[in-house]
Amino acid sequence: MEFDHKTITEFAEELKQVPFFEEYTPVNLLKKIPFFDGVEEKLLKETSEMATLLSFKPGEVVFKQGDYGDTFYIMLGGSVEVSVKTRQNPRLVLATLPAGAFFGELGPLTDDFRSATITTAENTTLLELPRNLFLTLFKKSPQIKERIDAVYRERTLSTHLRRVGIFSELPDDVIEVLMDKVKLVNFNKDDEIIKEGDDGSSLFIVRSGFVKISVMKDGEDTTLAYLKDGNYFGEMAVIKGEKRTATVTAMTRVSAVALMGEDFKELLEQFPGIREKIEATIKAREKEAKELADDQNKKKLLKITGEHGLVQSDNMLAMDMTLCIRCNLCIRACAYTHDRYPRLERWGIKFGRAVIPTSCTHCNTPDCLLCVHGGISRDPKGEVYFTDFCINCGACVKRCPYGNILYSAPYPEYTTTKIIEKVKKILLKDIKIKEDKKKRAKPPKKFHKREGDVRVVKCDMCLGRAFIACIYHCPTNAMKLVDPEDLLELAR
C-alpha cells in the first residue's frame, strides 16, 4: 500500500470513510504503536499532525551512511538491514530491525551525519518524524527518552568505532569488549579538552564536531591543526608516558569517545598493528608541527579557517581578486536566481589574493540548525537551507558565529518583466486562474514583516539547481568553489 507521505491525521480521515473504522482517531492509531506507550495525548496529537507514513519496496535505501539527515523513523511493518561500509567490507550488516523498532535518532540528536545505511529487506512501512517533533517528544516524554537512551550508547559506539581507521580491522568480539571500556563524553564550544603540560591518561576519538590542536610558542597560541570526526588525539602522552604536548580546544559542540590509558595500552599489546599505525601518526604530526614553524602562510591560513568556521566546510566560495573585475554580476545572478534576494555579499576576509565572500560555509555542526521553528534544515549531502517553516524572525542571524546569515533587500524587478506583468493584468483581468489544491496543508505561518521588505537569507549553494549561479555567471572565472585546503594554493 502506498502512503505517499500522508500524516496520521490524513490517514485517519480516510479510514473514517469506512463506517466500521470510525473509532480510529489519529491518537488511537498512534497508541497502537509500542514506541508511543505511555506518551501523553497532547504529544500524540502533535505527532499525528506532523509525522508522515512512508512505504518502501524490498531493497530500497531509506538513507545512506554519510548523508546528513535529521528525521527519525519508527518501523510499523516489514524489516530493514543496518549496514556500514568499512575498509574490508563495502557492506557489513550489523543488524536487522523488525517491526516496532526505530532508527535515525543520532541525526536529530547530534546534528551529525548518518552513521549507517538502512536498506529495506521486504515491503516496509515507516513512520517518519521530523527533527523538531522528535526533539519535542525526546524532551517532554520521559518514556520516549528512556527508550532512546537504552539503545543510543550501544548503537553509537558499535557503528562509530568501526569507522575509525585504527579500529576498523579489529574483530567483532574485541569491539564489543572495547564498547564496555570507553566513555561517551560531550564538550561545548570553546571547552578545553586537554591542556598542554598536564598529565595525560586517555585517548580521545572525535565522534562529531571539530577540535583545534594548538601550542604556546613564544607567548603566542599557535594552531597546529584541526581534527574532525574519525580522528583521534591524546595518544602521544599515553604511549610515551609524557605530559600533554598540545592543548586541544572544542571549536564546535564536540562529541567524543574517551579510552583510558591502561585499556589502550592493553589493546596495543594485543594488536601490534595498531601500535605501528599510531606511531606513524605521531611521527607525521611531529613533522607537520616542525614544518609549520617555518611556514607563515600556512599558519595564517589555519588561523583564518578556524576563526571563521571555514574548517567545517568541505566546499566554500572564494574569489580570486586578481581576476575579479568588480562587475557585481555574481550578486546580480544570485539575486535573480533567488526571487531578487541576493544571498551573497562580495566582501569578506582576505587571504593572499583570495577573498572569502560572505556566504554560508554549510558547517558540519551548524549553530543555525537550533532554530526552534524548524526553519532551517540540512540536505543529505550536507547543504543547510531554509524550509517553509521559517518565519523570518532573524534569530539565526544572531546565532551564526560567522555572520553568514544576512538581512537582504530585494533587487528591482527587470523593466521588461514589469511591462509584461502590467500587460498581463490588463489582458487577463477578467480571467480568474484557479490554483491547484495542495494535498497536504502547509504549516501555519506568521511571517515577520520587516521594514523595506527585507528578508533573512543565507546561501544555499543553489540547492536543487544545476549550477551555482554566482560561479556560472562570473565572466572571468574569478568566483570559485574550493576546498579549504586548496585555499593555500589559491592565495599564492
Add this chain to the structure above:
Amino acid sequence: MPLRDLRIYQGEPSRKEIIGWPATGIALALGIPVVYLILIPESLKGGDTWLGILLGSYALFFMVVAFLYSWRRARPRFKLDKLSNWLYAHIWLGISAIGIVLVHSDFQFEFGLATWAFITFVLSALSGAVGMFIFKYLPPSISGESETYLTPEEVMKEMDEVVKGIEKLLKTLKAPEDEDEAKKAAQEIAERERKLEALKVHLESEWRQQAPLEAWLYFHIPVSVLAFVLCVAHAASIFYYH
C-alpha cells in the same frame, strides 16, 4: 547520480575557453583570408558575388552572436552555458568577423557606408582589446594587502555608521552630565573623525583604481552599437542596389 555531482562548473576555465574559442577565432580570422587568396578564382572575388555576399552574411551573423553577449549578461537565469564561455565567444567571433569582412570586401575599400561600418567595427574590436588588457592587468595591481576586503558600498555603509555615532556623541556633548563625560565624548568624536577621514581616502582610492574597469565601456559600447547599425544598414542597402 545526484544533481549536484553533475555540476562540473566549479569556477575553472573550461577547455572551450582555453582552447576551443581561441582556436576557432584564429582559424577563421587567418584561415579564411589565406584560403581566399590562394584557392578562390578571380571570378568569385568581390563583395557583390555570391561568395562575397555569403561571407558578408557570416560576418554579420558573427557580429550578431557577439552582440548577444550583452543580452546574456543581463539574464542570470538563462541556462545555456557559462557566462565566461559567452565572453570568449564574443571576443573571438568578433575578431574572426574582421578577417571575414576583409575577405568579403576583397581587401578593397572606397569611401562609403561599407567602409565606415568596417572602421567603426575595427574601433570596437580595438577598444575591446584595450578592455581585455585592463581586465587582465588592473585587478592584480589593486588587490591590496589589507586583512579584509570591503566593496565601496560597504565602505559607504561603514561611513554612515561612523557619522551616526558622531551625531549621537554630539548630542551628549551639547548636554553633558559632567566635565569627564564631555572630555570622553570629545575624544571619541576626534577618533571617529579620523576613522571617517581614513575611510574617505580608502573609498576615493578604490573608486579611482576601479574607474578604468568601467571607463573603457563608455567608448566600447556606443562604438559597437554604431558599428552594428552601420553593418545592418550596409546589409540592407544591397537590396536597394540589387
